[in-house]
Amino acid sequence: MAVGLDPPRNILPIAGVRLSVAEAGIRYVGRRDLTLIHLAEGSQVAAVFTRNRFCAAPVLVARHHLAEGPGVRALVINTGNANAGTGVAGLRAAEASCREVAEQLGCAPGAVLPFSTGVIGEPVALAEKIAAVLPACVAGLAEDQWEAAAAAIMTTDTVAKCCSRQIEMDGVTITVTGMAKGSGMIRPDMATMLAYIATDAPLHGAALQQCLREAMAQSFNRITVDGDTSTNDACVLMATGRAALPPVTKATDPRYGKLRDTITLVAQWLAQAVVRDGEGATKFIPIRISGGYDEAECLRVAYRMAHSPLIKTAFFASDPNWGRLLAAIGSAGVDDLDVAGVQVWLGDTRIVRDGARDPAYSEAAGQAVMVQEEIPVRVDLGRGAAEAQIWTCDLSYDYVRINADYRS
Amino acid sequence: MAVGLDPPRNILPIAGVRLSVAEAGIRYVGRRDLTLIHLAEGSQVAAVFTRNRFCAAPVLVARHHLAEGPGVRALVINTGNANAGTGVAGLRAAEASCREVAEQLGCAPGAVLPFSTGVIGEPVALAEKIAAVLPACVAGLAEDQWEAAAAAIMTTDTVAKCCSRQIEMDGVTITVTGMAKGSGMIRPDMATMLAYIATDAPLHGAALQQCLREAMAQSFNRITVDGDTSTNDACVLMATGRAALPPVTKATDPRYGKLRDTITLVAQWLAQAVVRDGEGATKFIPIRISGGYDEAECLRVAYRMAHSPLIKTAFFASDPNWGRLLAAIGSAGVDDLDVAGVQVWLGDTRIVRDGARDPAYSEAAGQAVMVQEEIPVRVDLGRGAAEAQIWTCDLSYDYVRINADYRS
Structure with a gap:
């Protein structure tokens, strides 16, 4: 796996x-x-x-x-x-x-x-x-x-x-x-x-x-x-x-x-x-946040995304559900975040430009990245020069199976 | 459901x-x-x-x-x-x-x-x-x-x-x-x-x-x-x-x-x-934290437990996996927590006494609570008079199914 x-x-x-x-x-x-x-x-x-x-x-x-x-x-x-x-x-x-x-x-x-x-x-x-x-x-x-x-x-x-x-x-x-x-x-x-x-x-x-x-x-x-x-x-x-x-x-x-x-x-x-080799993992997801005020806020956004069950299940489904990405970014505790400055990429495909769907984005382009085993996510917060990178995986049926069965 | x-x-x-x-x-x-x-x-x-x-x-x-x-x-x-x-x-x-x-x-x-x-x-x-x-x-x-x-x-x-x-x-x-x-x-x-x-x-x-x-x-x-x-x-x-x-x-x-x-x-x-009616929920879990210094730290411990996928999947499996409960309590950011003062109950059954397994606890007693649809969890942090209660549910296969399928 x-x-x-x-x-x-x-x-x-x-x-x-x-x-x-x-x-x-x-x-x-x-x-x-x-x-x-x-x-x-x-x-x-x-x-x-x-x-x-x-x-x-x-x-x-x-x-x-x-x-x-x-x-x-x-x-x-x-x-x-x-x-x-x-x-x-x-x-x-x-x-x-x-x-x-x-x-x-x-x-x-x-x-x-x-x-x-x-x-x-x-x-x-x-x-x-x-x-x-x-x-x-x-x-x-x-x-x-x-x-x-x-x-x-x-x-x-x-x-x-x-x-x-x-x-x-x-x-x-x-x-x-x-x-x-x-x-x-x-x-x-x-x-x-x-x-x-x-x-x-x-x-x-x-x-x-x-x-x-x-x-x-x-x-x-x-x-x-x-x-x-x-x-x-x-x-x-x-x-x-x-x-x-x-x-x-x-x-x-x-x-x-x-x-x-x-x-x-x-x-x-x-x-x-x-x-x-994360439990049940089917996707490997590097998340890179740039354009933050400091590394701490970049990490806060990155972990908020990496810990969102909705994002993790969307990755499992190979679904470029960028609304869930935005919802996580917006609730990461960066209280004065200007959403109009936010850009989001899946691989090399920009899906969010200036806080809304990139007009040039197509579901087909997002889908092409999401079906891959490795899905790099990049977010630019548009407010500073700091950046940070973390790595996570998706949340699959097998995660539930492994952890519901582990002791029994 | x-x-x-x-x-x-x-x-x-x-x-x-x-x-x-x-x-x-x-x-x-x-x-x-x-x-x-x-x-x-x-x-x-x-x-x-x-x-x-x-x-x-x-x-x-x-x-x-x-x-x-x-x-x-x-x-x-x-x-x-x-x-x-x-x-x-x-x-x-x-x-x-x-x-x-x-x-x-x-x-x-x-x-x-x-x-x-x-x-x-x-x-x-x-x-x-x-x-x-x-x-x-x-x-x-x-x-x-x-x-x-x-x-x-x-x-x-x-x-x-x-x-x-x-x-x-x-x-x-x-x-x-x-x-x-x-x-x-x-x-x-x-x-x-x-x-x-x-x-x-x-x-x-x-x-x-x-x-x-x-x-x-x-x-x-x-x-x-x-x-x-x-x-x-x-x-x-x-x-x-x-x-x-x-x-x-x-x-x-x-x-x-x-x-x-x-x-x-x-x-x-x-x-x-x-x-x-939480997505895929099979269990309703009230979590009450008492004995905290203030309400904020009670809530921090409660949400840490409620957001732990390992705890949520254990509840789905009706598995009284109290080790996962302790791990969540211990990593909730209460930095000076004296673990020897911690008590944990599932329903009326005390599973942890003074930071370790209650000698009187039996798996059968824990199991009897876990098979119920409603599983009250109570934690006493043993360091103050504050308390707080939240409500959450488990994490099941159906949660993954619902969220992996939602847009497709």
């Missing part, structure tokens, strides 16, 4: 990052539901997490370990259970999982970050199930296991999401590889469902943090499937520093921009892949 | 309010799509309209006539075409419609308020079509035509929405009768789709305005079907003053409260009827 999204290929390993997957039987039997990532000594890690107040136990533990721990050496990720809404028992389970991993890998429990995704609010014997398969999982750690890991972290995803990019810098090849999962409850706020991006570049400290923040702002914080913000969202950026370059510790380093841009490209590809 | 909503019965006429309907063939042939309301001389009228910046031509004209005109004597309402996004031509059509009505009724064009609902952005020869059937429509004006009018203003509604209430005041019987239409693009902002409430009470000036404002705040501004705000929303309160009582001109009048409460009851019944 995913829109224009192929399974991963040509994924490049990252020196210093080893991965392994296992069947822990957390919710289903015979399914790979456990992923372990081991980082070489000296690796630097930054992460952002959901802002949902009901954040999951592993989010609380991972935040704590990042802030107070001795430096991250391992990540343990399970699907099948989000360990959210599980109270004190959930916190203990997340901490116990870290201890099990630490024991197997010979590091401190605080050097392990736990991640969970799946159904919310179900109690589960997480640590016990993980412990049972950990020895085999550790034995399988290898640098070429990204595809397997990308598949093992999936829940309602239909396609594994993983990609790589390389650049040359001072004669040295730098590699970035990332993977992500998520297709529902997607409207990340400073983070996504689960995403892991690694590089062998020597990004350190403040530069690493800023790089993650900037990459997020142009990727996972610019997508929405259903406007729902998960309890478990997390995005991790790992830099092993194995590439033979002196460390990049500050954003003012002349090499910073190129590294950030490459990491942003990977993050953007993954974020778009999450939308392309 | 409407949830627990019967066709209108026992509708009481309002002295001084005559109504008539006709087939003007605006979009479909053989369908009553035109409604005329004529008010006796001396009637007082207040109205609120959509805040959508892309408001329709009739909204602009009606606002202008209300503010600058000689006092309202007639309302003309068409379905089939919203006359929105139609630019200058649309404005002219709305004004011409008022002139036609004024000529037939012998009043000033500024004494006529136009209302349109239906597809957005389609040009239409509105005034011509209305003019052709006006003479017969005027000839049919009568006080007992509320049911016919309530049916004629429907679009995707499946049931006509009309109700009456009576009270005694100083030995005089006061009657309030109202009708409304709307089932999609419903998240009114200071107004609803189209609602008309009339009374023979002698409400005047400031008291009438305040009464409308207060009634709206507890009815049409507390509902949502899909979070989309229409371009044409309007609610009109008409007071003919034919009941033999001295005028009520101020909200400090001791009779004001009782009149307002009766009008609010009618408005609330109509608003809830709109939700019960």
